[in-house]
Amino acid sequence: MVQVSKIVKWFFIFIGTALGTFLALCVFAFWYMSSGIFGVDSFDKQAWHKKTTNEQDATCYRGGMAKDIVDKLLSSKTTREDVVSLLGSPDGNSTENSYSYGLGMCSGFGFDYDSLHIYFDDQGYVSHAKIMQH
Structure with missing residues (x-):
């Protein structure tokens, strides 16, 4: 028993x-x-535009602000010019209808970069935005 x-x-x-x-x-x-790591910080324009070192580039230096940008700062009334005024010039792999901004290595494994992609309609207004891992 x-x-x-x-x-x-x-x-x-x-x-x-x-x-x-x-x-x-x-x-x-x-x-x-x-939301994960992408929703832990509020957007801070100074932090977004801060120059990064090579060591910081291997971190998620902008990732925590990405969800706040998508959810609160971008809307269907936001123009390309508004986006550039807020986030600066887009990264090199951008087109007229799609802007890309690097977020750093946010995956946790430290080998994939993440980016914020902002898409525009034919009139130049934000149609949607998403966070992508490459």
Whole structure:
């Protein structure tokens, strides 16, 4: 009888640990998919325009502000000129209808760069924006 109660006790400990781990992973996945690292900071124009060193380039130096830019600062009434006034000139891989701004290496593994892509309609207004990992 004592042996059976020990087995039952360890079974419940195992099940509780497994469920707790699964729940923690689900919470982390929800956080990461909803905003993750890209939603931890409010937009700061000075920080956005700050020159970076080679060491900082390998960090997520702008990533924390990206979601705030997409959610609060860009709208269908924002023009190309407004975007340049706010974020500066776009990076080299930009076109007339798509501006790209580097965010740094935000993946956590330190080998993929992320960028904020802002797309414009034919009248020059923001149509949508998204954060992309390359």
